[in-house]
Amino acid sequence: MFQSIILSILIFLPLLGAIVVLLLPRQQLSIVRWTALGFACLNLLMALILTLLYSQFTVGVLNTLSPFTESVAWIAALGINFSLDVDGISLLLVVLTALLTVVSIGASFGIEQKAKNYMAFMLLFECGMLGVFLASNLFLFYIFW
Numbered sequence: 001m002f003q004s005i006i007l008s009i010l011i012f013l014p015l016l017g018a019i020v021v022l023l024l025p026r027q028q029l030s031i032v033r034w035t036a037l038g039f040a041c042l043n044l045l046m047a048l049i050l051t052l053l054y055s056q057f058t059v060g061v062l063n064t065l066s067p068f069t070e071s072v073a074w075i076a077a078l079g080i081n082f083s084l085d086v087d088g089i090s091l092l093l094v095v096l097t098a099l100l101t102v103v104s105i106g107a108s109f110g111i112e113q114k115a116k117n118y119m120a121f122m123l124l125f126e127c128g129m130l131g132v133f134l135a136s137n138l139f140l141f142y143i144f145w
Helices: 002-023 029-058 088-107 115-134 138-144
Strands: 070-075 080-084
Touching: 002 029, 002 070, 002 080, 002 115, 029 088, 029 115, 080 138, 088 115, 115 138
Parallel strands: none
Antiparallel strands: 070 080
16 A cells, blocks of 8 residues: 555655744744754655665566556546656665755755745645655656646
């Protein structure tokens, strides 16, 4: 069950974090910063779990479909699906994106002006980048781009 939705969780967890950060009070900069960093670290943990699961699956298994493929009919009239997939290259890009988001948010704790907006947009940017790397059709790639 978890394997079938891990890609969606990985993409939309930063979006949830951005919404939570935007709902926090502007005066509590410390809470805003640590909440954004917490969501980014949680997403990095999810990316590392995906890496471990992917490496377990690919050992000894060649030329088969990935168990991490997700596909749901989205706009059925146009034949458009919400489909996600991961391969070796996109997995590396996902982990790198999650790691760089943690580093960027951690390094920007000194920002004083509009820190709440900055942290929320960093998480939103991570959501878009992960969607670009995990999209398996052109329409979804365009939406996340």
